[in-house]
Amino acid sequence: MKETSSIAFVPIYFLLTLLLSIPFLLFLSYCSSITTKNPERFSSETSLGLKIRPGYKTYESYIQRQLNKTLNLKLREIWRTRDWDRKIQVFTRFFGELKQKKLLSNDSKALSIGARMGQEVEALKRVGVSDSIGMDLVPSPPLVVEGDFHNQPFEDGTFDFEFSNVFDHALYPEKFVGEIERTMKPGGVCVLHVSVNKRADKYSANDLYSVEPLKKLFKRSNLVHVRTVDGFGLDTEVAFRKKKAI
Numbered sequence: 429m430k431e432t433s434s435i436a437f438v439p440i441y442f443l444l445t446l447l448l449s450i451p452f453l454l455f456l457s458y459c460s461s462i463t464t465k466n467p468e469r470f471s472s473e474t475s476l477g478l479k480i481r482p483g484y485k486t487y488e489s490y491i492q493r494q495l496n497k498t499l500n501l502k503l504r505e506i507w508r509t510r511d512w513d514r515k516i517q518v519f520t521r522f523f524g525e526l527k528q529k530k531l532l533s534n535d536s537k538a539l540s541i542g543a544r545m546g547q548e549v550e551a552l553k554r555v556g557v558s559d560s561i562g563m564d565l566v567p568s569p570p571l572v573v574e575g576d577f578h579n580q581p582f583e584d585g586t587f588d589f590e591f592s593n594v595f596d597h598a599l600y601p602e603k604f605v606g607e608i609e610r611t612m613k614p615g616g617v618c619v620l621h622v623s624v625n626k627r628a629d630k631y632s633a634n635d636l637y638s639v640e641p642l643k644k645l646f647k648r649s650n651l652v653h654v655r656t657v658d659g660f661g662l663d664t665e666v667a668f669r670k671k672k673a674i
């Protein structure tokens with residue numbers, strides 16, 4: 429008969445535990461709903477030192493905003509004339525330095541990502557890297573072909589060298605870097621010019637506060653160097669080499 433009283437308590441304890449756990453369960457479901465709606469915003473790579481700018485409601489609106497500036501006829505005229513030689517000179521110095529550091533050679537098959545009019549491609553050719561091509565949302569023949577850096581129009585393992593100064597325009601940094609690592613040959617070198625000390629322009633899609641997020645994003649590469657540069661508002665050069673084996 430003693431047992432009956434203790435058995436009667438079991439359902440009460442059970443109910444009590446259940447009731448107390450409801451707020452906790454609600455909290456858990458809230459957390460999982462925000463992370464599934466916005467996976468980019470909450471992933472570990474992007475939570476520290478790299479922020480995706482809000483305000484691009486659809487991928488289409490992001491692309492339209494990028495095109496708006498790149499297709500501007502008055503600006504294209506300025507880039508083709510006044511800016512042409514000035515930019516080539518600066519890029520020529522950067523690529524010359526990378527050749528001295530043996531990160532680039534005349535034999536390299538090279539890609540410049542987000543090359544717009546192609547000054548950086550012309551500079552690669554002038555330092556002797558003859559097999560060079562640029563890629564941008566807007567083609568600029570013969571130096572720049574059309575392509576989205578979130579989905580590069582190239583086969584796996586195509587390039588020895590990839591350069592870009594448009595990381596800040598990536599809406600999906602994981603894809604931007606993933607595509608570079610996919611299209612580079614094992615042992616290939618990627619050099620990015622980024623801004624970590626001042627905010628990039630109003631067409632940027634992300635803000636980078638240190639090079640740490642880049643080190644995490646380049647999963648299949650080793651860091652080669654980080655150095656200060658003065659490149660059209662971009663202050664930091666980061667170089668990676670893709671690992672030979674996975």
Ligand SMILES: C[S@@+](CC[C@H](N)C(=O)[O-])C[C@H]1O[C@@H](n2cnc3c(N)ncnc32)[C@H](O)[C@@H]1O
Binds near residue numbers: 548
């Ligand atoms: C600030 S401009 C830099 C142009 C060039 N690299 C230079 O220094 O003269 C950014 C370029 O990135 C391009 N861009 C933006 N989003 C892109 C995307 N998703 N795929 C390819 N290019 C993109 C734009 O069209 C634009 O030409």
Ligand SMILES: *[C@@H]1O[C@H](CO)[C@@H](O)[C@H](O)[C@H]1NC(C)=O
Binds near residue numbers: 492493496
């Ligand atoms: C594109 O630029 C024009 C003017 O240059 C502006 O009226 C329009 O709102 C812009 N569109 C986007 C998507 O930024």
Ligand SMILES: *[C@@H]1O[C@H](CO)[C@@H](O)[C@H](O)[C@H]1NC(C)=O
Binds near residue numbers: 534554557
């Ligand atoms: C690379 O090309 C440049 C420019 O054409 C040339 O001056 C240089 O001698 C070449 N270097 C090598 C190692 O062949």
